[in-house]
Amino acid sequence: MVEITLKGITKRFGNFLALDNINLKINDREFMALLGPSGSGKSTLLYTIAGIYRPTRGRIYFDDRDVTDIPPKDRNVGLVFQNWALYPHMTVFENIAFPLELRKVPRDEIERKVREVAKMLHIENLLHRYPWQLSGGQQQRVAIARALVKEPDVLLLDEPLSNLDTLLRLEVRAELKRLQKELGITAVYVTHDQAEALAMADRIAVIKEGKILQVGTPNEVYYKPKYKFVGWFLGNPPMNFVEAEVEGDYLRVYSSRIPVPSHYREIIEKLGIKEVILGFRPHDAQIVKGVGDGLLGEVYSFEPLGREQIVTISLDGVFIKVFAPEEESFTFGEKVTVEIREDRIILFDKEKEVALEYLYKD
Ligand SMILES: Nc1ncnc2c1ncn2[C@@H]1O[C@H](COP(=O)(O)OP(=O)(O)O)[C@@H](O)[C@H]1O
Ligand SMILES: [Mg+2]
Incomplete structure (x- = not known):
């Protein structure tokens, strides 16, 4: 229930620059x-x-407050x-109550708040247990209950799901996303897992x-990456990613040629650029048999994934991956054509490994 503004945040540990003007x-x-x-x-x-x-260096604001x-x-x-x-020597109740004890909140209010937040997280029947008795x-x-019980303005989570096994992670992921919206709390969620970020974040x-x-x-960073890294x-x-050379209205990609995508024609002309990297997502192309x-x-390999399969294709020795429908069958070495969805x-x-439209704006 607060807006966070970070202005020019820099953090050094000795000589090491950990945060650079955020x-x-x-x-x-x-x-x-x-x-x-x-x-x-x-x-x-x-x-x-x-x-x-x-x-x-830099300042942090919660709303207008520095x-x-x-x-x-x-x-x-x-x-x-x-x-x-x-805390291993405290029950679940005592663990959740701890931040309120520190604040000297009255006993009956602690009781009420702990039960309320425990209910929200479906652990109200575990309040008497010790941590070692929990999965x-x-x-x-x-x-999470302990973090929420003091009704914080901001919820900060550092890879909270990374110690859970895959199935449980998916379950808690959906719940946490819902809880955050229900509580209407501002949340910052640290993760190295791109699927988690795409699934949960605004x-x-x-x-x-x-x-x-x-x-x-999620849609913007996924479909319109500013950098090759993204x-x-x-x-x-x-x-x-494949290297491509501009030849008039065409891009030469190894022994193939495809038209310059219409949304890049003007940019390429203005920049007068010759060498680019062409990027496209594995599901933004389709495989057509033959030339x-x-x-x-050539088909290098193919891996069924249930609903679809992922096909590795060699373009003159450079590998790309494209999704294909499950019912399609391939043979090793067969000649194929990859048709990329132009607008993607x-x-x-x-x-610089930056998308050309950003080069053009600078
Ligand atoms: N207290 C510290 N002292 C010195 N270096 C640190 C300290 N904390 C983090 N670092 C360094 O800062 C960099 C960023 O660390 P961190 O923020 O923990 O990364 P992440 O959470 O993205 O994995 C790392 O290279 C790490 O070694
Ligand atoms: Mg970390």
């Missing part, structure tokens, strides 16, 4: 995912919002860590080496 606005009631590989600075940014770390110099306990944030860190999923719910901030590369809705990091399998109009290649093509600058 500017980000997180809207009231928004679910913002911080997505990036391990070591990219996600946790550092989260702990800076929490007040556990002080930024080397909280940069305010200690964590006075920021009213709920934190959920990757390893849930429950991983239950412990994780207790940790917007995703993609972080690499302490910098935010792109902020957008196209690669999101999606499973990742975006395909036709498109990228010419992204062209990147070969050196």
